[in-house]
Every structure is written in C-alpha cells, then in structure tokens.
Amino acid sequence: MMRDSPALATALAIRARELTKRYGDMLAVDHLNLDVHAGEFFGLLGPNGSGKTSTIHMLSTLIRPTGGTAHIAGHDVSNDGVKVRAAIGVVFQESALDRNLSAAENLRFAGLLYDLPRAEIKRRSDELLALFGLTDRRDKPVASFSGGMRRALDIARGVIHRPQVLFLDEPTIGLDLPNRKKIWRFIENLRAETGMTVFLTTHYLEEASECDRVAFIKSGRIVQSGPPHELVRRLGAFVIEIEADDTDRIAAELAPRLGHAMMDGERICFRFNGDAAQLAALQTEFADRIGALRWRKPNLNDVFLWVNETSADCESPAHTPSRDATLQR
Amino acid sequence: MTYRPILAVIEREIVRLFRQKSRLLSAMVRPMIWLFVIGAGFDAMLGQGGGSGGDGASYQYFLVPGVLGMSMLFGAMLAALATVYDKESGVMRMLVVAPFEHYWIVVAKTLSAAIAAAIQAVLVLILLALLGYLSKDLSPPLLVAGIAATSLASASTGMLIAACTKTLDNFAVMMNLVIFPMFFLSGSLYPIQHLPDALRIVAMINPYSYGVDLLKHALPVSGSVNFSTDFSLGLNLAVLLGFSALATAIACARFSRETAYEPLIHMLSRKRGE
Numbered sequence: 001m002m003r004d005s006p007a008l009a010t011a012l013a014i015r016a017r018e019l020t021k022r023y024g025d026m027l028a029v030d031h032l033n034l035d036v037h038a039g040e041f042f043g044l045l046g047p048n049g050s051g052k053t054s055t056i057h058m059l060s061t062l063i064r065p066t067g068g069t070a071h072i073a074g075h076d077v078s079n080d081g082v083k084v085r086a087a088i089g090v091v092f093q094e095s096a097l098d099r100n101l102s103a104a105e106n107l108r109f110a111g112l113l114y115d116l117p118r119a120e121i122k123r124r125s126d127e128l129l130a131l132f133g134l135t136d137r138r139d140k141p142v143a144s145f146s147g148g149m150r151r152a153l154d155i156a157r158g159v160i161h162r163p164q165v166l167f168l169d170e171p172t173i174g175l176d177l178p179n180r181k182k183i184w185r186f187i188e189n190l191r192a193e194t195g196m197t198v199f200l201t202t203h204y205l206e207e208a209s210e211c212d213r214v215a216f217i218k219s220g221r222i223v224q225s226g227p228p229h230e231l232v233r234r235l236g237a238f239v240i241e242i243e244a245d246d247t248d249r250i251a252a253e254l255a256p257r258l259g260h261a262m263m264d265g266e267r268i269c270f271r272f273n274g275d276a277a278q279l280a281a282l283q284t285e286f287a288d289r290i291g292a293l294r295w296r297k298p299n300l301n302d303v304f305l306w307v308n309e310t311s312a313d314c315e316s317p318a319h320t321p322s323r324d325a326t327l328q329r
Numbered sequence: 330m331t332y333r334p335i336l337a338v339i340e341r342e343i344v345r346l347f348r349q350k351s352r353l354l355s356a357m358v359r360p361m362i363w364l365f366v367i368g369a370g371f372d373a374m375l376g377q378g379g380g381s382g383g384d385g386a387s388y389q390y391f392l393v394p395g396v397l398g399m400s401m402l403f404g405a406m407l408a409a410l411a412t413v414y415d416k417e418s419g420v421m422r423m424l425v426v427a428p429f430e431h432y433w434i435v436v437a438k439t440l441s442a443a444i445a446a447a448i449q450a451v452l453v454l455i456l457l458a459l460l461g462y463l464s465k466d467l468s469p470p471l472l473v474a475g476i477a478a479t480s481l482a483s484a485s486t487g488m489l490i491a492a493c494t495k496t497l498d499n500f501a502v503m504m505n506l507v508i509f510p511m512f513f514l515s516g517s518l519y520p521i522q523h524l525p526d527a528l529r530i531v532a533m534i535n536p537y538s539y540g541v542d543l544l545k546h547a548l549p550v551s552g553s554v555n556f557s558t559d560f561s562l563g564l565n566l567a568v569l570l571g572f573s574a575l576a577t578a579i580a581c582a583r584f585s586r587e588t589a590y591e592p593l594i595h596m597l598s599r600k601r602g603e
Binding site for chain 2 (some may be wrong): 105
C-alpha cells in the first residue's frame, strides 16, 4: 500500500514519503510517511513541539524539506511550489489578516492574490460571510473583531479560491468553547458544501474525533494512526483508574497482569480488556491499599496519553513490551 | 503571475495611505518644517532676506527640490519598511501562500511603495505651488521623470532593507542610520560641489543624491550659479534606474531564497510553543 505508483500519487490529496526537517541538531520531522485521500478529513495530533507545524509548513511549501518528498494533488512541494500553492488554502495558527482593512477588503485582497475576477470575489465573499455568520460585519475593520470572528474570517480568507486541500493549523487555539464549537460547525458546513480535503492539526483531542482519520505525531514521527473510533477500540475495552498513596508499588505489582501503567500523580491508569467480574476481584484484592478504583470507556484523549507515555518508553529499551500497541509501520 | 495580485498589493497600500491620516499629515508637514524653519532660518542667518546664494538667490528656493525629494524618500522608505510589519502582523502569510513566485512580492511591494511616495510628492508639490515656491522655469517632463525615478529608487532602497530585516525592533535605528543620513548627505541641504571631500564622496555614492539632483534640474533656481545642479541629467537617470534594478534584484533573490524566510516562519511558530 505504501509503494509509490503514479496513479496513486494523483489520486491522493497529500502524499509524503520520508519527509524530514532538521533544524541544526534538532529533528523536527523525522522520515514522515503520510497518505491523505481526496475529500478526507485528516487530523495530525500531537503535543507542542512534536512537529505538527513544521509538517504543515513543508506541505504548504513555506519551508523546504531537509529530506524526503511530498506531493499535494500530484504536485511536488520542492519543485512545483506555485502549483502546490494554487491547490491549497492555509489557515495559520496566527491570523493572516490585515487589521486595518474591513472583512470584505481582506477577502478581496486574498481573492485578487489568487487572480480571481472582482465580480467573482464579491459573489464568493458574500457567500462565505453568510456561511461564517459575518454578513453584518462585512464593512467593519478587522481590528474591531472578536477572536472568534477573526478566526472565522481567516478561514473564509483561506478558502476563497476553493482550494482542493485546506490546511488548518490549530484552528481553534485560544478560543473559548462556544467559539470553538462555532468554528467546527463552519468547517463541517464547508466540507459538506465543497467536499474539500481538510488537513488539521490540533491538541484539543475531543475535536479530532470528528476526523475520518487521525495520526499521532511525537518527536517528528507518526506513532499511531487510524480512524479515531478504531484507535479508541484498539486501546482497550476500559480504562481503570486507581488512586493510591503507594502508586509505584501497585503499578509494579499489577504490571504483569494489566500491562504498562500510565502514572498521573496520585493516579495510575491501566488499559483493561477483561470483564466486570475480573474488575470486582481486582477491587477486593486491593481494597485495603487503594483510595479508589474506577473504570470507564476510553476516549481519544487516552489514546493520546498512551501514545505519549509508551512512545517515550520506546527510547528506553527496558519497556519494549509496550511497543506493540504503538508501532504501525 | 498576472496583474491582479500586483494591483491588489498597490490598492492596499493606497487604501492604507489615505486611512492612516497621521501618516499622510506628517508627510505633508515634514517638508514644510524644513522649508520654513531651516530654510528661513538659514536665509536670515546668511544673507538677510535672500542673499545666501551669494548671487541673490534665496536658500529657501534652493531647498524646494530637497524637500520635495524628502517627501518621496520618507514616504517610500516608510511604506517599504512596513513590509517588515507585514511579516510580523500576518499579511505576509497571505502573500507567501499565494500562487506566485515569492520574488513577485518584492516587485509588488516596491511598486506600491513607489506609488505611495509619488502620491505624497504630488500632494507636496501642490502645496508648494499654492505657497508660491515653484520655479517659473520648471520643466514638467523632467518633474515627472524626477518623481518617478526618485520614488522608485527610494522604494527599492527600503525594500532591500526590509528584505534583510526580520523584526522592526530596530525601526528607529533604520530611521536614524539610514533615512536621515541619506537625506543629509544628498545635496538636499547643500550643493554637493561645496562639500568637503569626504562628505562629497559619500554624497556621490548615495543614490538618493541623484534623485535630488534630477529634481533640481526640473525645478531650477533661476539665475543662481552656486545653487546649480551637480550631475548631468543622463547620469542622474542612469544611476537611479540602475540602482533601482540592482537593489530590487538583490531583494528578490534574498526574499525568494526560502532559507531567508525560513527562520522567520520557524520563529513565528516557536513563539507559540510549537
């Protein structure tokens, strides 16, 4: 599936092979392989400094890869930057708007940069402002906008030329919950209307559960990928949380039975695939040594925590048993 | 790249020029301060009512091409240096993801800074005409050429600096170490031929001197030998256009080499912890 073929290359919206970015001694992106299909909603997830933004910047031709290749809609990011940029829209973490211009003026400026005729820009601006709930702000300067409105306008700015692939780098960062929800509704509407491929980075994991597929990136490497529900299912049937004073000893004692423990202060978390009877037995056995024992369904957040914990262990050979859960390729 | 993106950049610059009233106002006031405060002061000091040229010509009239040039030097440099603000504020992000080679950004920005400067020059010119400071011997074609070439040369100087600068922490430094020296050592305030050797050589290296001299050709001080021009018309035009082309080429090369832009991208993203 990962072998290169020209037909596959054009059918894919994004294809990266061994994509690498090095800053001095630091490997920001480390031989990354990635396939995103046309129309897919793809999420690249990972902690700060894991290489998400460097990846987006390479895929959008803003920085040059140190090694490897990447194609967007069939165009090479290293040699065909102009064609790649014509096929993509990019919404950066930081605003890309002129605060002194109005919403409509910003959209006109963006549209002209993509060589759209003025009448067409006017038509699309009106559509986008309506879609993003900004119609009544169209002639107000961006400086007077709230963070949520600015972000909405920035996304409208990023899609005015109807790109095949839209890159969203942390689109909801710094926004409060109602505004984050609004932005997601806009993106949903946009996808429903245009069917464009969306490549997203975020560290608000609950938001990524809407993605068709996600990949977890850690120290520039993809450590796990798949559809969110699949990853959650693969993690285990339950997550057990144990509160105790002597967490280290209990973790060590349970490790042979429950596998690697996630330490979280006073709490230990295990993945658990057994049934309720086993849980009850566990509870009885440790009743006098623990403060509390809870179990719950896992979510994408747990996948993220486990990816972080276990892939950190990969660096120390002592914990190799946990690798099976994290290695995809 | 076709014309629409270039027009978009120019249009934005003009909208900003007229929206930033204080910028426009100071562009009008600055030359007038030099003309009336420095000019009148020197006249009073040197020759009591118009003898400072030694042959009856007023120093104030000598200053007219210089203050007209000043409106372009400052207007173009400030517009071009605002590119550094664009780098920081986000508009540059819009430009770098747009589908054309990055050197077009430099070309478009240079043109827009030059046009903004020319507009300010025309406004100052109107002001000078209303105040009666325009020479009767002025040559309209030379004036048009002088405004165009001086605006372009000032804009390309500014773009060259902007392309080599990452932040505007040192904006005041630019003002004091680049713009003011270019103005002082240009023949705007004194004829180059009367300067001491060292200063004269610096003035002859300064491309802006040739812009001021071209404006002196266009706005001659009638009957004065001491206030005459320093260079020939052809030399002025050749230096201004040659320098503009060279500076723009260097700025383009510097800007389209992605490694030059990369530290900025990297810095911007790391500031946010990624």
